[in-house]
Amino acid sequence: MFAYLVRRLALSLLTLVLITFIVYGLIRSMPGSPLTQDLGSLDPGKVMSEEDFQRVLKTYGLDKPWYESYGIWMKNILSGEFGRSFSRKREVSALIAERLGPTLLLSITSLLLTYLLSIPIGISAAARSGKLDERTVSTVLYILYSFPSFVAALFLQLFLAVRWGWLPLCYMTSDNYSELSWAGKAMDIFWHALMPVICFTYGSLAYYSRFIKSNMNEVVRQDYIRTAKAKGLGPVRVLVLHAFRNTMIPFVTQLGLMLPALFSGAIIIEQIFVWPGMGGLFFDAVRERDYPTIMGLTLMFSVLTLLGQLLADVLYAVADPRVRLENK
Structure with a gap:
């Protein structure tokens, strides 16, 4: 029983990593981004500068390829941090x-x-x-x-x-x-x-x-x-x-x-x-x-x-x- 549970837990952890990796790639490939919410709230006559745009990208972690961002997310999960909600500005x-x-x-x-x-x-x-x-x-x-x-x-x-x-x-x-x-x-x-x-x-x-x-x-x-x-x-x-x-x-x-x-x-x-x-x-x-x-x-x-x-x-x-x- 113990050996079986160890094998199943190891397989479950591998499956969990694979699921989260695929889902992270899919959501990063969806049309739109968190920037859509921020840009939509701007004054139509105001133009965001390149510096501000890059700053917002870095804030949301969108300045890196999605697989690098996934690695950062997984590292945070292993340390017990689920991250902070983009839209609600609260801990997940x-x-x-x-x-x-x-x-x-x-x-x-x-x-x-x-x-x-x-x-x-x-x-x-x-x-x-x-x-x-x-x-x-x-x-x-x-x-x-x-x-x-x-x-x-x-x-x-x-x-x-x-x-x-x-x-x-x-x-x-x-x-x-x-x-x-x-x-x-x-x-x-x-x-x-x-x-x-x-x-x-x-x-x-x-x-x-x-x-x-x-x-x-x-x-x-x-x-x-x-x-x-x-x-x-x-x-x-x-x-x-x-x-x-x-x-x-x-x-x-x-x-x-x-x-x-x-x-x-x-x-x-x-x-x-x-x-x-x-x-x-x-x-x-x-x-x-x-x-x-x-x-x-x-x-x-x-x-x-x-x-x-x-x-x-x-x-x-x-x-x-x-x-x-x-x-x-």
Whole structure:
């Protein structure tokens, strides 16, 4: 196990360097630059001198080839410096820390709801396979899985917020948030987070419910399940204690891959609901050509993804003792 983890960590570090190198090259190749923001704010009648132009280039680190700038960025990262945001004039690490909480609120809530709901739905669908209610549920899940979350977000806003006025349209809090009690603040955030959480959850819920049902349908055909039924065990006990335990092995490995997917999905959903999370920060950074912020967020998303893949392998070995990671 230890030797495998060392190999995987070494490979993950190499992959991380490659990802950041490619992304840095791509963002430096995009049309526009941080200078676009500065020059756009100048008086149309004022002409920037060559000296001022070179000074601004040096300020943003644009006076060097992109691969040299990448080396400087990597050196700063290794010393614990994420750099300073071009557009917001603040440390990137402070910006990420400020936006992390709202994104975690949506992501972790969605993760918990997905696992709490998909397990009973999947088991129930497997137990009633072929029946009308099971086919209806499967059809609904299939439709939900194929329905884009950003389209669902717009429909939810249109009906639940604009037409019926049941939920707030956007933002994380109301205008009078500071005047509310602690319970009122909690409820205010709850009502504002409801639509974003629904958009985060329904696609994953549909996928994992179908995933459990599909695996359960394969497991129930195994000989040990027929043996358990022949011994007189009830259908609920056979499904939950025998079939589902073996279905959990591939299901558990998905846990390590789900959280990075939720973070990446936050970019669009948070933008639609004007949620003050990392998705909106990433979108604004790309629009403003804020290279340090883009790279800081890319680094964090990449680390989460690589750690998620490593966690998936480890969980698989823990769930199934027959697996030996050293042989992979």
